Amino acid sequence: MATMKAVQISKPGGNFELVERPVPEPGRNQVRIRVEACGICHSDALVKEGHWPGIQYPRVPGHEIAGSIDAVGADVVQWKKAQRVGVGWHGGHCFVCDACRRGDFVLCQNEKITAIHFDGGYAEYMIAPAEAVAAMPDDLPSDQAAPLLCAGITMFNSMRNAGARAGDLVAVQGIGGLGHLGVQYARQMGFRTIAIGRGSDKEPLAKKLGAHDYIDTSSVKQAEALQKMGGAKVILVTAPSSQAIPELVGGLAAGGKLVILGAGPEPFSLSTIPLISRRLAVQGWPSGSAIDSEDTLRFSAQSGVRPMIEKYPLEKAADGYQQMISGKARFRVVLSMGK
Numbered sequence: 001m002a003t004m005k006a007v008q009i010s011k012p013g014g015n016f017e018l019v020e021r022p023v024p025e026p027g028r029n030q031v032r033i034r035v036e037a038c039g040i041c042h043s044d045a046l047v048k049e050g051h052w053p054g055i056q057y058p059r060v061p062g063h064e065i066a067g068s069i070d071a072v073g074a075d076v077v078q079w080k081k082a083q084r085v086g087v088g089w090h091g092g093h094c095f096v097c098d099a100c101r102r103g104d105f106v107l108c109q110n111e112k113i114t115a116i117h118f119d120g121g122y123a124e125y126m127i128a129p130a131e132a133v134a135a136m137p138d139d140l141p142s143d144q145a146a147p148l149l150c151a152g153i154t155m156f157n158s159m160r161n162a163g164a165r166a167g168d169l170v171a172v173q174g175i176g177g178l179g180h181l182g183v184q185y186a187r188q189m190g191f192r193t194i195a196i197g198r199g200s201d202k203e204p205l206a207k208k209l210g211a212h213d214y215i216d217t218s219s220v221k222q223a224e225a226l227q228k229m230g231g232a233k234v235i236l237v238t239a240p241s242s243q244a245i246p247e248l249v250g251g252l253a254a255g256g257k258l259v260i261l262g263a264g265p266e267p268f269s270l271s272t273i274p275l276i277s278r279r280l281a282v283q284g285w286p287s288g289s290a291i292d293s294e295d296t297l298r299f300s301a302q303s304g305v306r307p308m309i310e311k312y313p314l315e316k317a318a319d320g321y322q323q324m325i326s327g328k329a330r331f332r333v334v335l336s337m338g339k
Helices: 040-047 143-150 151-160 178-187 200-209 222-228 243-251 272-275 290-303 314-325
Strands: 003-008 016-022 030-040 065-072 084-087 125-129 133-135 168-172 191-197 213-216 233-239 252-260 282-283 309-313 332-336
Touching: 003 133, 003 290, 016 314, 030 084, 030 143, 030 314, 040 125, 040 314, 065 143, 065 151, 084 143, 084 290, 133 290, 143 151, 143 309, 143 332, 151 178, 151 233, 151 290, 151 332, 168 222, 168 243, 168 309, 178 233, 191 200, 200 213, 213 222, 222 243, 222 252, 233 243, 243 252, 272 290, 309 314
Parallel strands: 168 191, 168 233, 191 213, 233 252, 252 282, 309 332
Antiparallel strands: 003 016, 030 065, 030 125, 030 332, 065 084, 084 133
């Protein structure tokens, strides 16, 4: 029996374990992917620490998977062996709930999540539902593509659906794992791109990534600075806090929208009067489905948007995870299978 290397978590709060497992076989409507690269995301802590209810252990983490089709199961018609593909957070849907019947698969009431409901990409091979698979451009290297399947789609898909038009002012708060991609997407989509961060040291990078202007929150009030520029049509929040969100709402133009992409533990409060009188909106956005991943990968390949990455071998998954969770990574950590 053929075997593979995988890194698993055996219990909530457990250590990363490098193990040998049988290479899994795809079932009906499934494909087997030979993993070439897998990003390490902050959401992997849900598996590592057991924060998502109902996870069955041992579990292989990883939902930023880039590789190629190695085998296809019965009734799979759209995917072929050796085809380059990726799999992100959205791991499949039921096709029959109300959201699915309306084509809004990411809101499926029975959604599967990669590495939560089935094993993820910290392994040499993984099995994915056929509907969760996204085609990957041939000219996009796997280690560059992997982070785009979570951080990339989150920024790209929320931004293109937020209502801004080319030339509008779009601000990206936070220049980290999400934000460094958001600045690139905003510039390539034709928006007047404003980066918001703390400290003047981040300004050179923000402008190198494509920001027209940079707001240093340690020296100016971000809402006032945005209003001096005319107000933002859209503000994408990648590093939310109970203090930052109310302040950022004050930087919106009339009819503007604040989109929350990073999950924060603290509740926040807002005054309702500005929301009503200036027709403002506050919204969350949950990445997207496989076709949105395809759009993200294609746009990134065409426009030159790329993540800044640090690579680790599969055997050093624990070190890569620690680099990510400590906040030291600039800006995405990727496991490379060396194939």
